[in-house]
Amino acid sequence: MANRNNAVTVVGIPARDEARTVGAVAEAADAGLRLAFPGGSNAVVLADNGSTDGTVDRFTETPLRARKVVARSGGEGTGKGTNVFAIIDRALELGADRVLLLDADVRSAEPEWVGRLAGAVDDERPTLAVPVYRRNRFEANTTNHLASPLLAAVFGVHLQQPIGGEFAFNRAFLERARTWPRPASAYLYGIDVWLTANALRERMRVVEVPLGRKLHNSPFPKILRLPQQVLDSLFHVVLRTDCVRPPRPGAVRSRAAVDGAAAPQDPAVVSRVSASVARYLDAHRDDVRALFPAADGLTAAPWGLRVTTEQWPHVLADALAALAGGRFEQARDHLVALYVNRVLTFWEEIDGLDDTRIDGLLDRQAELTVRAVRDRRIALGGSTGPGVFRVGHWAGFNDDSPATPLAAACPPDPSAAPLRAVNRGVA
Structure with missing residues (x-):
């Protein structure tokens, strides 16, 4: 990998109708890039699919020192995965050595997240960094009851937030990820688990990065479609796996994923x-x-x-x-x-x-x-x-x-x- 400070770092923000929060997320990304890589070639990429609330305008109006890039796709038949794939493609065009993802609706993004996530993927080996943060006890349901236990059972690796959204990966990971079959659900909410499960399937280096608390819009209203898309992508990867694998040595660690604060669902x-x-x-x-x-x-x-x-x-x-x-x-x-x-x-x-x-x-x-x-x-x-x-x-x-x-x-x-x-x- 290139010198850490001089490497090309891209922060991607997948979004649809997040005008209220996208500016603050972009500012946090920009501040984090300046702190971690003051001499590097930095870019913030907004990938938008079909926003109608001015999300793109809010992003383009936000003053940033890093290069600003917008990738657009139509809203029909697309989703978060469409945005993530657009970020990956644009990052490769920019010659990125590492790519970070920040959800557009997160309200607790900190500039320090950029350096922590990027540092975790500074490796010659294909590496994926996944977040560890505390969440409202009434949230993270798909993570807690589907993605985390199923990944542990199939791949022998316990991850607290395998679909947390705030990811990072290096260029070696990007090159490998481009070769993986993409089920249709990976273009939707299945993208996060598709990335994580494929990394585990190929026995890649996966690093958990502590990020503190996460505050964002509750996904519970999507509980009848989001987990279906997550399971669809996960099941596709599972079927490409050789066997149910035993737990890796030291794979079981006590989690610290639940926040003391609690906000019940509507x-x-x-x-x-x-x-x-x-x-x-x-x-x-x-x-x-x-x-x-x-x-x-x-x-x-x-x-x-x-x-x-x-x-x-x-x-x-x-x-x-x-x-x-x-x-x-x-x-x-x-x-x-x-x-x-x-x-x-x-x-x-x-x-x-x-x-x-x-x-x-x-x-x-x-x-x-x-x-x-x-x-x-x-x-x-x-x-x-x-x-x-x-x-x-x-x-x-x-x-x-x-x-x-x-x-x-x-x-x-x-x-x-x-x-x-x-x-x-x-x-």
Whole structure:
């Protein structure tokens, strides 16, 4: 790698409709570049796909010392991954030695993040840096209950924030990443896990970088589409993996991922999501029961199904077994429904716990998932994933999906028969 101070460093900001925060993120990136690389060739790249709120104008009006670059794409059929791929392409054109990503909606970005992330990838080997920060206990749900335990179970590596957004990688990583097959979901919210899972699949150097607290817009309103896209990309990478790998020596470390502050999610959004999931499980009850034997032991809860810390790892193992058996879309989509019930159960489990005990609960969940998957002796590599990304079984149940009729915007009465049926359990 070139001299650290003289190398080309690019900070990329993937964005859509983030006019309120993109200027502050760009300023933090610029200040961090000046602090860490005062003599280097620095650039801040905004990758925007279809913003209609003036995001690009806000960025271009923000005074920066680093070079400002804007990459645009249309909004239809694109997402965060489209922006990240645009940043990678533009960074290679600029001769970047290292690239950092900062989410456009983050409100706690600090200039010091730039130096910390960049320093972690100063290596000749392909290297990915992922963040470690404390999050509101009611957030990071896809990270805590899907991405982190599944990556640990398949690749033997425990990462606290494998889809955290604030990433860094060096040129050697970029060159390798350009060769990886890109499922359609990697152009959406699947991009973060696609990067991390592929790095682990190829046994690359992955470094966790402490960044303190993260404050950003809550992703919970996207809970019926974001995890589906994450699982889709993850499942594609898993199917290209040789086998379920044992834990690496020293791979298990106590996490410190939960912030002492807590801001519950909007009850109206939670109620709407719960109603959609209840309708979904009622419609797909027989298929869920067939693919997820562990769901037979789930009992009723006010939100639908109670999925405990001890039960959830076996549900995840069922999902990987179904995936290996060629049931890609069914495993992905049904797991999303059970995942939402796991999240709501988790919130009940952590009521009254401090952050240290919550971290311990998440560590235990990951360790139990590793054990459950190992005990199943799942054989990978025997099937492939779909070539396109479809909403699939969630069409008509996910109010946020373009495939959902507008008439479905109002959730059903929680006392209606479909929800009562689900409350009796999947069986």
